[in-house]
Amino acid sequence: MTDNGDAAPLVQLEHVNKYFGALHVLKDINLTVSRGEVLVVIGPSGGGKSTLCRTINRLETIDDGAIIFDGEPLPEEGRALARLRSEVGMVFQSFNLFAHKSIRENVTLGPTKVRRKARDAADKRAMELLERVGIAAQADKYPAQLSGGQQQRVAIARALAMDPKMILFDEPTSALDPEMVQEVLDVMIGLARDGMTMMVVTHEMGFARRAANRVVFMADGQVVEENTPDEFFTNAQTDRAKDFLSKILTH
Amino acid sequence: MDELIEYGPELFSGFTKNLLLSVLIAFFSLAVGTILAAMRVSPTPVLRAAGTTYVNVLRNTPLTLVLAFCYLGLSDTLGLIFSTEVPLTNSFWLAVLGMSAYTAAFVCEALRAGVNTVPMGQAEAARAIGLTFFQSVRLVIFPQAFRAVIAPLGSVLIAMIKNTTVVAAAGYTVDVAAVMRETFDTTGVSIPIFIGIVLAFLAVVLPIGWYTGWLSRRLAVAR
Ligand SMILES: Nc1ncnc2c1ncn2[C@@H]1O[C@H](COP(=O)(O)OP(=O)(O)OP(=O)(O)O)[C@@H](O)[C@H]1O
Numbered sequence: 001m002t003d004n005g006d007a008a009p010l011v012q013l014e015h016v017n018k019y020f021g022a023l024h025v026l027k028d029i030n031l032t033v034s035r036g037e038v039l040v041v042i043g044p045s046g047g048g049k050s051t052l053c054r055t056i057n058r059l060e061t062i063d064d065g066a067i068i069f070d071g072e073p074l075p076e077e078g079r080a081l082a083r084l085r086s087e088v089g090m091v092f093q094s095f096n097l098f099a100h101k102s103i104r105e106n107v108t109l110g111p112t113k114v115r116r117k118a119r120d121a122a123d124k125r126a127m128e129l130l131e132r133v134g135i136a137a138q139a140d141k142y143p144a145q146l147s148g149g150q151q152q153r154v155a156i157a158r159a160l161a162m163d164p165k166m167i168l169f170d171e172p173t174s175a176l177d178p179e180m181v182q183e184v185l186d187v188m189i190g191l192a193r194d195g196m197t198m199m200v201v202t203h204e205m206g207f208a209r210r211a212a213n214r215v216v217f218m219a220d221g222q223v224v225e226e227n228t229p230d231e232f233f234t235n236a237q238t239d240r241a242k243d244f245l246s247k248i249l250t251h
Numbered sequence: 252m253d254e255l256i257e258y259g260p261e262l263f264s265g266f267t268k269n270l271l272l273s274v275l276i277a278f279f280s281l282a283v284g285t286i287l288a289a290m291r292v293s294p295t296p297v298l299r300a301a302g303t304t305y306v307n308v309l310r311n312t313p314l315t316l317v318l319a320f321c322y323l324g325l326s327d328t329l330g331l332i333f334s335t336e337v338p339l340t341n342s343f344w345l346a347v348l349g350m351s352a353y354t355a356a357f358v359c360e361a362l363r364a365g366v367n368t369v370p371m372g373q374a375e376a377a378r379a380i381g382l383t384f385f386q387s388v389r390l391v392i393f394p395q396a397f398r399a400v401i402a403p404l405g406s407v408l409i410a411m412i413k414n415t416t417v418v419a420a421a422g423y424t425v426d427v428a429a430v431m432r433e434t435f436d437t438t439g440v441s442i443p444i445f446i447g448i449v450l451a452f453l454a455v456v457l458p459i460g461w462y463t464g465w466l467s468r469r470l471a472v473a474r
């Protein structure tokens with residue numbers, strides 16, 4: 001599938017600018033994500049990390065610049081945009097499982113309604129994915145009956161069910177009780193090992209060091225620093241990053 | 252008491268017409284109200300404006316005026332005729348049309364209140380897996396919104412059922428209220444007849460209130 005893909009990056013952001021009213025939240029962002037790469041985005045609150053993530057599947061529109069996904073500019077609307085979104089998985093901080101649907105239905109909704117997959121095949125695949133994230137036994141429960149960590153693992157299975165080219169994670173573990181963080185990170189590390197292209201907003205340094213190829217430090221709407229995880233955490237170049245790291249390392 | 256027994260069959264036959272009207276209007280108003288609500292939450296400005304205008308006009312016009320407009324305006328003047336042979340059949344469908352149009356505005360607003368109870372994240376997750384706007388409304392937003400407003404929708408239906416007693420304004424003069432007035436012309440005002448009709452409505456409306464209350468608890472979406 002990616003035989004000739006190594007050369008062209010999967011995602012390319014070129015001079016991307018984004019405003020919320022007068023607030024300039026993304027300032028001339030230039031960033032590429034290669035196929036199979038795991039990119040961790042880190043930075044202070046309000047720096048624009050979520051917004052950056054959400055522009056890639058166009059949950060947020062941009063005011064200026066270009067985003068190229070898999071060789072094509074992001075479609076603006078309609079069916080083409082829906083198709084793009086089906087190829088880019090997203091895992092939210094607050095899980096956002098469909099509250100009126102069972103765990104299994106959460107995972108099969110996209111494949112049956114977007115991909116028009118037959119119900120049997122979709123069910124079978126859903127069970128495989130739920131098995132993979134360790135939730136198969138809960139398939140007939142509803143989201144509210146599961147713990148946060150379990151819900152987030154289902155959310156990952158829901159994203160995987162679309163066979164996405166990439167998955168965006170926006171602080172997937174920050175709404176979780178501490179004892180549930182690792183179970184979710186373990187699933188994500190597994191995905192990274194299997195070659196999934198991932199963009200992960202997280203402050204989990206352990207994950208960044210074990211799974212990331214690159215860390216992007218964002219503050220005030222700008223990419224301030226980009227480096228390998230080891231270099232970034234042990235030898236940050238900018239004062240802004242050093243200052244930020246000293247804060248997250250000391251608490 | 253004697254009048255009630257004597258005129259009971261006619262009154263009952265009138266009441267069945269109210270029931271038939273109610274069933275048809277419930278069906279059409281739920282369907283149209285749902286479409287209106289989808290228009291009002293859609294990202295397309297034209298659809299939103301059309302939905303908003305419709306709701307504001309219909310919801311703020313007295314029902315008897317809506318019905319009179321259907322009867323005298325739409326039918327007599329503009330020539331919308333459901334049956335040329337039987338005037339009562341024509342006015343029956345005009346009453347269904349007018350009351351469905353009117354009730355749909357209330358259904359729309361109840362449902363829209365339900366949409367507001369559905370967290371933003373649900374719509375975002377729906378879009379993020381590639382559902383189109385209308386798919387996410389149909390498969391994710393509305394099913395949760397409906398469950399949140401079953402009880403208020405029950406109230407809308409109950410109000411509608413009681414409102415069927417003014418369909419004479421559309422020329423449909425054989426419902427229970429019309430039969431009652433006709434009976435009073437011959438018997439004089441009869442308290443037992445009043446009470447009989449009230450009890451008949453209670454027998455229909457109370458269970459609807461109970462049932463929708465029970466259903467709303469049973470189907471409540473746990474978050
Ligand atoms: N829908 C919105 N409307 C207006 N302002 C917004 C909106 N979403 C985000 N913002 C603002 O844009 C800026 C960037 O927000 P963003 O959520 O991208 O930051 P973040 O880096 O993800 O922060 P956090 O770590 O708190 O999640 C913030 O100042 C935020 O208040």
Ligand SMILES: [Mg+2]
Nearest residue numbers: 049050051171
């Ligand atoms: Mg954020």
